[in-house]
Each structure stands twice: as C-alpha cells, then as structure tokens.
Amino acid sequence: MPKDFAEDIHGFLNGEHREQALRETVRYVQSIIETIRDPLIVLDDKLRVISANQSFYDMFLLQPEETEGNLIFEVNGGQWDIPRLRELLEKILPRNTSFNDFEIDHNFPCIGQRIMLLNARRIYSEGNKTQSILIGIEDITERKHMEQEVAASEVRYRRLFETAQDGILILDANSGQIEDVNPFLIAMLGYSQEEFLGKKLWEIGPVKDIQASQEAFKELQDSEYIRYEDLPLETSGGKQIQVEFVSNVYPVNGRKVIQCNVRDVTERKKIEKLKDDFIGMVSHELGNPLTVITGCLNTVLDEEANLTEQEKTHLLRNAALETDVLSHILGNLLELARARAERLFLHVEPIDTYIVARNVVERIMQQYSSYKIMADFPEDIPLVDADPLRVERILYNLVDNACKYSPKGSEVRIFAKLNANDIIIGVRDQGVGIPISEHKMIFSAFERLETNASGRVKGTGIGLMVCQRLVEVHGGQIWLESAPGKGSTFYFSLPLKHSAH
Numbered sequence: 001m002p003k004d005f006a007e008d009i010h011g012f013l014n015g016e017h018r019e020q021a022l023r024e025t026v027r028y029v030q031s032i033i034e035t036i037r038d039p040l041i042v043l044d045d046k047l048r049v050i051s052a053n054q055s056f057y058d059m060f061l062l063q064p065e066e067t068e069g070n071l072i073f074e075v076n077g078g079q080w081d082i083p084r085l086r087e088l089l090e091k092i093l094p095r096n097t098s099f100n101d102f103e104i105d106h107n108f109p110c111i112g113q114r115i116m117l118l119n120a121r122r123i124y125s126e127g128n129k130t131q132s133i134l135i136g137i138e139d140i141t142e143r144k145h146m147e148q149e150v151a152a153s154e155v156r157y158r159r160l161f162e163t164a165q166d167g168i169l170i171l172d173a174n175s176g177q178i179e180d181v182n183p184f185l186i187a188m189l190g191y192s193q194e195e196f197l198g199k200k201l202w203e204i205g206p207v208k209d210i211q212a213s214q215e216a217f218k219e220l221q222d223s224e225y226i227r228y229e230d231l232p233l234e235t236s237g238g239k240q241i242q243v244e245f246v247s248n249v250y251p252v253n254g255r256k257v258i259q260c261n262v263r264d265v266t267e268r269k270k271i272e273k274l275k276d277d278f279i280g281m282v283s284h285e286l287g288n289p290l291t292v293i294t295g296c297l298n299t300v301l302d303e304e305a306n307l308t309e310q311e312k313t314h315l316l317r318n319a320a321l322e323t324d325v326l327s328h329i330l331g332n333l334l335e336l337a338r339a340r341a342e343r344l345f346l347h348v349e350p351i352d353t354y355i356v357a358r359n360v361v362e363r364i365m366q367q368y369s370s371y372k373i374m375a376d377f378p379e380d381i382p383l384v385d386a387d388p389l390r391v392e393r394i395l396y397n398l399v400d401n402a403c404k405y406s407p408k409g410s411e412v413r414i415f416a417k418l419n420a421n422d423i424i425i426g427v428r429d430q431g432v433g434i435p436i437s438e439h440k441m442i443f444s445a446f447e448r449l450e451t452n453a454s455g456r457v458k459g460t461g462i463g464l465m466v467c468q469r470l471v472e473v474h475g476g477q478i479w480l481e482s483a484p485g486k487g488s489t490f491y492f493s494l495p496l497k498h499s500a501h
C-alpha cells in the first residue's frame with residue numbers, strides 16, 4: 001500500500017483545518033483515487049514524487065519505497081527523464097495551472113514502448129502555500145495502434161474505391177440519396193461528382209425509367225439485395241450503355257447504407273451477340289453448300305439408272321463447286337483462328353501473281369458464270385516473294401465480294417501495277433459501292449453492311465479481315481476506293497522482296 005494518500009491531499013488542500021468532516025471527504029477522495037484504473041501521481045513543487053496510486057505502481061512495476069521522495073526524473077533509473085516532459089513540467093506548467101492530453105511516445109525500460117497521455121493540474125494549498133502537481137496518466141498505446149490500423153485500413157479502402165475499375169455508388173438506405181461516387185463511375189457516365197452527390201439515382205440523367213428505378217429501390221430496401229444483368233443507362237453525352245448493376249445493403253455505424261457496383265458490359269454484350277451471330281452464321285453458311293453437296297451426290301447414287309451422263313456430270317459438277325465454296329469458308333475460318341493465335345506462318349517462294357490471278361478467275365467463273373471476270377496484268381510484271389495459296393485466298397475473297405455485291409453480268413477486273421519496291425494488285429467492280437464512313441469498319445470481324453446488298457447476299461463477314469491479316473503478314477497493305485453507286489476497287493500491295501517477320 002502506498003503512503004497515505006489522504007494525508008497528502010489533506011495537507012495540500014486544507015492546511016491546518018483538520019476537521020472530522022474534511023477527514024472523511026479526504027478519505028472518500030482517497031478511495032476514489034485508489035479505485036481509478038488510470039495511474040495517478042502527485043509531485044511537489046520541486047517535482048519530487050509525493051505519492052502515487054496503486055495503478056501507477058502496477059503499470060510501471062515500481063514500489064512506493066523506490067519512488068516516493070525521489071525526483072520524478074530520477075525514478076527507476078531515470079526512465080521518466082523525457083525531454084518533452086521535463087520541458088512541460090519545468091517550463092510550461094509553472095506558467096499555466098494545467099495541461100491536458102500531452103502525448104508521450106516513450107520506451108520505458110520495464111514495460112517497453114508505450115504511448116501515454118498525461119493530464120496535469122497544479123494544486124495549491126492555501127494555508128502553507130505549498131503547491132503540488134497531480135498527474136493523471138492514460139496508456140493509449142492500444143487505442144493509438146487501433147486508430148492507426150483503422151486509418152490505414154480507411155486509406156486502403158479509399159484507394160480501392162478511388163482506383164476500382166468498376167463504378168461504385170454509396171447511398172443512404174433510407175432516403176436513397178447518393179453519398180459517394182467513385183471516379184470510375186464519374187468517367188463512365190460523364191456526370192460530375194456534384195451532379196451525383198445528394199441526389200437520388202432517378203434524379204440524375206443516366207436512369208431513364210424513373211418509375212422502375214423507384215420500384216427497384218423499394219425492392220432493394222426490402223430484400224437488401226438486387227442484381228440486374230443488363231440495365232440500360234445513358235451517359236451525359238447521350239450514349240446508350242448496358243451495365244451490370246449489383247447493390248446490397250449493409251450497416252455502417254448503426255445506420256444502413258447501400259453499395260451499388262456498376263460494371264459497363266456494353267462491349268461484353270456486343271461480343272456475346274457477335275458470338276451468337278457467328279455461330280448462327282457459320283452453321284448457315286456451312287449448312288447451305290453441304291445440303292447441295294449431299295443432295296447432288298444422293299441423286300446421282302439413287303437415280304443412277306434414270307439419269308443421262310450429262311445430268312450426272314452436271315450434278316457432280318455442282319457438288320464439286322459447292323465443295324470449293326465450303327472449303328473456301330473453312331479455309332477463311334482457319335486463317336482467322338491462326339491469325340488470332342499468332343500462328344499465321346507463310347510458305348514464301350517467288351510467284352507469278354498473274355498465274356495466281358488466272359487460277360482465281362477460273363475457279364470463280366464456275367460460280368459466277370454470268371459475270372465478265374478478267375485478269376489484266378502488264379506483261380513485264382516480275383515475280384514476288386509470297387505464299388501462293390495465301391495470295392490466291394486474298395484474291396478469291398476480293399473477287400468473290402466483287403461479284404456478290406455487283407449486278408449479274410457486270411465486269412470484275414483484276415489488275416496490277418508495278419512500283420519500285422512492291423506491286424499493287426487491284427480488284428475493280430461495278431457494284432453497289434461502300435460509303436467512305438464504312439471503309440475502315442468493313443475490315444473488322446463479322447461486320448456486314450446493312451446499307452448495301454449484304455442483307456440479301458450470303459457471307460460470313462470475315463473475308464476482308466482475313467485478307468487484311470494475310471496482306472499484313474506479307475508486309476503489305478490493303479485499302480479501297482469506293483462510293484455508293486460508283487462501284488468499288490480494293491487494292492493490296494505485296495513487297496517484291498519478302499522480309500521474314
């Protein structure tokens with residue numbers, strides 16, 4: 001038990017009046033002090049320890065005998081000799097009656113690194129004019145660490161929020177008012193932070209169906225979770241986008257908030273549709289020639305006795321023709337797959353492009369017998385280093401398109417021009433033509449123009465893309481000149497000398 005605390009307090013508070021009532025008050029105060037869980041220490045005006053409560057001795061692993069009567073700075077080998085505390089007690093406190101919440105972060109030899117909060121009061125004893133200092137000590141090490149943890153975690157989550165590649169909205173669950181919005185959503189929808197904050201979702205532009213949104217909000221309040229696979233929204237620039245919208249309710253500091261995660265799935269939906277369309281298109285484009293082939297072959301087999309030689313030849317020729325169409329489509333698909341996997345390797349040799357062009361004319365004439373298809377090359381056209389089958393495929397695609405998108409009987413001309421380092425091969429038709437605005441787009445996969453005849457003409461929408469890939473691996477370029485009603489000319493260049501990529 002420390003020295004009688006009552007006496008000290010009694011001494012400095014009351015001087016000579018040692019009345020019974022006061023004694024009791026002092027005892028009462030003493031018992032309070034002893035039960036206070038935070039350490040307390042009393043110093044005299046020379047900064048010597050008069051006494052301390054049990055919590056002080058427990059916390060600093062000290063005994064009253066080694067503490068009381070000593071200068072605070074000398075207690076337990078000088079562990080309290082902390083420059084800032086010294087300054088405070090020697091310089092600041094004499095000028096003030098108290099100091100509050102003075103934080104010290106100190107390594108105490110017996111208890112290690114601790115963060116303490118000190119509160120001090122100067123207490124005067126009027127009678128004998130002595131002065132004491134009461135210091136309350138609060139160990140806030142754990143609290144400080146927790147605060148630092150919380151602050152660090154707040155920084156981490158704030159960063160996640162700020163840098164998330166999904167839009168995030170935080171709403172008040174009762175009012176539906178937007179409390180926070182992350183930069184990604186601001187960029188996605190093109191509205192400023194001010195336009196979001198304090199509003200309800202349906203009060204800002206992106207949501208068009210206000211009634212549906214209000215109903216959805218009610219449902220969210222009731223079920224605390226809502227998910228939409230593809231919600232249509234409109235950006236501030238008027239662009240229609242589709243978003244995946246997931247929101248849930250959770251409690252924060254005793255109240256409920258709603259977090260909405262908004263992911264732009266416009267591109268994904270477009271790709272999904274492209275894939276679906278592609279599967280449909282491939283089945284259709286492969287199915288058609290196959291039906292003809294099976295039909296022709298079965299007729300020849302089943303009706304052999306009833307068919308003339310001429311009829312049989314005609315049927316077999318048809319089957320052969322459709323096999324060529326089928327193998328051309330499959331070939332294009334394969335080239336595309338190879339290009340996507342970056343496994344498009346060429347078998348380069350010196351080739352005569354005129355011979356390749358003639359082959360294409362011969363093959364394609366069988367399908368488009370009513371067209372005037374011709375290869376018109378200068379006589380001195382030199383050999384080029386290229387893959388003959390790939391050049392044939394490029395030309396076949398271009399001539400096939402030229403016929404598909406031109407009226408029957410019209411002229412399709414393949415021509416060539418020699419430059420210093422490359423030759424340019426062109427395919428000119430007298431067909432429907434292509435608006436300039438679409439010139440770039442038609443080289444993308446599965447893009448087929450609504451505006452010209454593609455709706456009525458069969459096709460896979462990958463021919464030009466395959467041409468572009470094949471020309472590029474040869475080190476050449478592909479482009480076109482065309483306008484609606486004026487026909488089209490597709491050009492591609494092939495370097496005379498192929499340099500391996």
Ligand code: ADP
Binds near residue numbers: 402429452458459460
């Ligand atoms: P498709 O199998 O649809 O012909 P392509 O990739 O070869 O696919 O061509 C893409 C689109 O470009 C076509 O659907 C068509 O709209 C347009 N196109 C291509 N060549 C021509 C042409 N010679 N004349 C007019 N339009 C063309």
